[in-house]
Amino acid sequence: xxxxxxxxxxxxxxxxxxxxxxxxxxxxxxxxxxxxxxxxxxxxxxxxxxxxxxxxxxxxxxxxxxxxxxxxxxxxxxxxxxxxxxxxxxxxxxxxxxxxxxxxxxxxxxxxxxxxxxxxxxxxxxxxxxxxxxxxxxxxxxxxxxxxxxxxxxxxxxxxxxxxxxxxxxxxxxxxxxxxxxxxxxxxxxxxxxxxxxxxxxxxxxxxxxxxxxxxxxxxxxxxxxxxxxxxxxxxxxxxxxxxxxxxxxxxxxxxxxxxxxxxxxxxxxxxxxxxxxxxxxxxxxxxxxxxxxxxxxxxxxxxxxxxxxxxxxxxxxxxxxx
Numbered sequence: 125x126x127x128x129x130x131x132x133x134x135x136x137x138x139x140x141x142x143x144x145x146x147x148x149x150x151x152x153x154x155x156x157x158x159x160x161x162x163x164x165x166x167x168x169x170x171x172x173x174x175x176x177x178x179x180x181x182x183x184x185x186x187x188x189x190x191x192x193x194x195x196x197x198x199x200x201x202x203x204x205x206x207x208x209x210x211x212x213x214x215x216x217x218x219x220x221x222x223x224x225x226x227x228x229x230x231x232x233x234x235x236x237x238x239x240x241x242x243x244x245x246x247x248x249x250x251x252x253x254x255x256x257x258x259x260x261x262x263x264x265x266x267x268x269x270x271x272x273x274x275x276x277x278x279x280x281x282x283x284x285x286x287x288x289x290x291x292x293x294x295x296x297x298x299x300x301x302x303x304x305x306x307x308x309x310x311x312x313x314x315x316x317x318x319x320x321x322x323x324x325x326x327x328x329x330x331x332x333x334x335x336x337x338x339x340x341x342x343x344x345x346x347x348x349x350x351x352x353x354x355x356x357x358x359x360x361x362x363x364x365x366x367x368x369x370x371x372x373x374x375x376x377x378x379x380x381x382x383x384x385x386x387x388x389x390x391x392x393x394x395x396x397x398x399x400x401x402x403x404x405x406x407x408x409x410x411x412x413x414x415x416x417x418x419x420x421x422x423x424x425x426x427x428x429x430x431x432x433x434x435x436x437x438x439x440x441x442x443x444x445x446x447x
Contacts, residue, residue, distance in 0.1 A: 216245060219327075230340055238334075238335075242341065247270075247323065250321055255316070266327055268297065268345060270299070271327055272297075275293065276318070277298070277322055278319055281313075282315070284312075291405065292352075296348065327345075362407075363406055369415075380393045397432070399413045
């Protein structure tokens with residue numbers, strides 16, 4: 125079932141209502157799921173509104189209900205698949221309201237028109253492992269991808285019994301369905317997980333058509349993808365540093381540059397990363413990371429807090445001694 129905007133016909137809305145009612149009758153006592161498959165779809169035949177048209181009414185679109193169909197897996201683990209029969213009507217959001225940086229370069233009437241027409245469906249993702257299935261056909265795949273609005277998501281690549289992690293957050297553009305062929309013909313795997321509750325906006329074909337009217341919005345999307353590739357390059361360089369304690373300290377300061385907040389006590393990094401996750405980020409085993417953090421703590425460079433990490437001192441002074 126595709127998500128329609130305000131231009132959807134009455135028959136479509138009636139069908140969605142009947143599907144929702146059927147899903148409710150069939151799933152009053154469903155088991156909570158550990159792995160959720162979210163299937164996104166767009167309608168490439170929808171009319172793209174002109175910025176000059178007066179379309180200030182709130183749009184609604186079909187969104188998956190939290191009560192999803194549970195499918196048994198061969199390994200005994202429950203898998204929850206969002207059912208097209210369990211849908212509810214929810215308003216679209218303005219991308220510029222959710223991510224104001226996307227409107228950089230726009231002002232006045234142009235920004236207001238972009239704010240009103242550049243809208244997208246938003247999916248809320250709870251913590252835990254997630255499986256993003258391949259969309260059904262080209263018309264179902266979002267033209268741009270998923271824009272992370274908040275939260276924390278990891279992408280793990282496993283190869284030859286070793287794994288590495290990419291940390292993703294607000295502003296990143298992801299296309300999980302492209303992972304299916306990314307490792308062929310190697311015997312590896314790619315998995316996604318949500319570390320902190322997240323929201324993603326579906327940047328579909330309609331959004332791409334509307335955003336194309338303002339090149340500065342497309343410029344920002346390209347900047348986001350380039351930023352992600354550059355961060356991965358820096359992460360690869362960190363993994364080549366000989367000392368694990370130096371790798372960990374460089375990583376934490378790198379994360380502080382994006383997520384950190386300066387406080388009187390030091391720079392706070394509100395990311396509750398486990399030692400295992402840090403190890404995957406720097407290319408080290410968990411016991412080695414635990415030892416390295418102990419060394420950094422004794423030297424007064426790093427402190428664990430309830431919400432993440434607290435960094436002390438100046439990295440330009442501390443890092444040369446470790447590198």
